[in-house]
Amino acid sequence: xxxxxxxxxxxxxxxxxxxxxxxxxxxxxxxxxxxxxxxxxxxxxxxxxxxxxxxxxxxxxxxxxxxxxxxxxxxxxxxxxxxxxxxxxxxxxxxxxxxxxxxxxxxxxxxxxxxxxxxxxxxxxxxxxxxxxxxxxxxxxxxxxxxxxxxxxxxxxxxxxxxxxxxxxxxxxxxxxxxxxxxxxxxxxxxxxxxxxxxxxxxxxxxxxxxxxxxxxxxxxxxxxxxxxxxxxxxxxxxxxxxxxxxxxxxxxxxxxxxxxxxxxxxxxxxxxxxxxxxxxxxxxxxxxxxxxxxxxxxxxxxxxxxxxxxxxxxxxxxxxxxxxxxxxxxxxxxxxxxxxxxxxxxxxxxxxxxxxxxxxxxxxxxxxxxxxxxxxxxxxxxxxxx
Ligand SMILES: [Fe+2]
Numbered sequence: 346x347x348x349x350x351x352x353x354x355x356x357x358x359x360x361x362x363x364x365x366x367x368x369x370x371x372x373x374x375x376x377x378x379x380x381x382x383x384x385x386x387x388x389x390x391x392x393x394x395x396x397x398x399x400x401x402x403x404x405x406x407x408x409x410x411x412x413x414x415x416x417x418x419x420x421x422x423x424x425x426x427x428x429x430x431x432x433x434x435x436x437x438x439x440x441x442x443x444x445x446x447x448x449x450x451x452x453x454x455x456x457x458x459x460x461x462x463x464x465x466x467x468x469x470x471x472x473x474x475x476x477x478x479x480x481x482x483x484x485x486x487x488x489x490x491x492x493x494x495x496x497x498x499x500x501x502x503x504x505x506x507x508x509x510x511x512x513x514x515x516x517x518x519x520x521x522x523x524x525x526x527x528x529x530x531x532x533x534x535x536x537x538x539x540x541x542x543x544x545x546x547x548x549x550x551x552x553x554x555x556x557x558x559x560x561x562x563x564x565x566x567x568x569x570x571x572x573x574x575x576x577x578x579x580x581x582x583x584x585x586x587x588x589x590x591x592x593x594x595x596x597x598x599x600x601x602x603x604x605x606x607x608x609x610x611x612x613x614x615x616x617x618x619x620x621x622x623x624x625x626x627x628x629x630x631x632x633x634x635x636x637x638x639x640x641x642x643x644x645x646x647x648x649x650x651x652x653x654x655x656x657x658x659x660x661x662x663x664x665x666x667x668x669x670x671x672x673x674x675x676x677x678x679x680x681x682x683x684x685x686x687x688x689x690x691x692x693x694x695x696x697x698x699x700x701x702x703x704x705x706x707x708x709x710x711x712x713x714x715x716x717x718x719x720x721x722x723x724x725x726x727x728x729x730x731x732x
Contacts, residue, residue: 348468348475351488351489356475357372357426358421358422359419360418360419360478361419361477361480361481364720365473365720366470367421367478368471369426369429371470371471371474373402373424373432373433374402375460375467376402376429376437377402379437380394380436381679382679383456383460384436384440386679394432394436395424395432398424398432399412400413406682407682408682409679456679456680458520459676459683465702465704466705469700469722473720473721474720476488476592476594476720479592480581485596488595489595495601496544497603498603499603502541503537503540504638505536505537505731506535506633506634506637508533508534508535510531511531511533512530513632513709514526514527514528514529515528515709521707522683522684522710522711523674523675523676523683523685524669524670524673524688524711526672526673527671527672529671529672533629534732535731535732536626536630536730536731537728537731538634538728539726539727539728542659543606544604544606545600545605545606546602548606548725549589549600549602551616552577552578554620557578563615563616563619564612566612570610570716571612579607579609580719581608582600605659606725607659607722608722609725610719610723611662611715614725615662617725618727621727623729624664624728625663625664625727626663626664626726627663627665628663628693628695628711631661631695632695635695635708636708639708658724659699659723659724660694660697660712660721660724661723661726662725663692664692665693666692667688667693667713669685690715691713691716692716693712694712694714694723695711695712698721698722700722
């Protein structure tokens with residue numbers, strides 16, 4: 346709710362692309378998750394707030410019946426924003442009343458924790474989507490009234506790692522998603538990762554040297570995409586009177602050359618790495634890098650600037666397809682559809698970004714997107730082989 350405070354009523358309903366959801370939908374959907382999976386699942390007597398809301402605010406849980414199309418979320422003027430606020434208040438109160446009165450089963454405690462983590466995921470999605478909704482409008486609107494701090498130059502170092510067996514995955518200290526489990530061994534060849542993310546300056550050289558017109562730099566699917574897109578540069582960049590600008594949540598800014606490049610897709614990240622005669626890291630390499638540089642204690646109590654700089658102000662694309670770990674098991678019961686069914690055709694991103702809620706990132710955290718998507722806060726950390 347706090348994240349939507351800068352919005353006006355009309356902002357809540359806009360859906361600027363099929364991938365983006367209206368802010369109103371995020372607010373209702375995260376509340377629906379608690380209503381459906383916690384309140385309705387645990388009492389046959391539970392009376393739903395509005396029986397139609399399941400159809401409108403179920404995202405993709407096919408076992409729960411038919412649901413509204415994702416690409417059509419923006420056509421719904423009803424329920425109104427006020428009704429959605431009321432829905433949230435009502436369900437929050439019922440969940441809190443449950444917390445006080447009910448003896449919680451392990452299953453209910455798990456769903457509550459999952460629901461909170463789900464809501465944290467949607468906090469980041471909300472900011473991504475608000476940015477897209479506001480950016481498409483030629484009337485410049487600032488989400489944040491604060492000014493964007495300028496980046497300072499940081500020296501790039503190559504952090505080297507020896508060949509060997511490394512353990513990857515959930516360490517079991519705290520909540521984690523099913524896709525981070527089980528912890529398992531990986532054989533890794535010697536590699537090095539850059540201590541810094543690729544900057545706007547580096548990416549601008551790639552753009553201005555005509556790389557989007559050089560097929561030798563691109564994967565086959567990437568080349569088809571590069572030819573079809575009008576954005577032959579990061580999503581929110583634009584050129585005016587010979588100078589580059591970028592739309593940000595703080596409004597339009599002159600492109601800050603020292604900042605990490607953001608809002609590029611997998612094809613662009615991969616082509617950039619090839620242009621530099623380097624490569625994208627695997628997700629295992631990135632986790633090993635984070636484990637070596639950032640303990641899980643830091644992630645609990647991190648100093649925002651340190652950990653944000655380390656894990657990244659932007660998610661780093663990896664070359665790893667999003668697939669299951671050896672021994673993977675879906676969450677059981679209602680949450681079975683949460684992660685596992687998306688393990689086809691997507692790539693893993695690691696780290697976290699400026700919009701990730703504090704405490705929601707982990708070294709083992711696996712984010713994933715389709716290779717052509719670029720509206721999330723995604724950038725590049727380069728890797729190289731050492732033999
Ligand atoms: Fe969701």
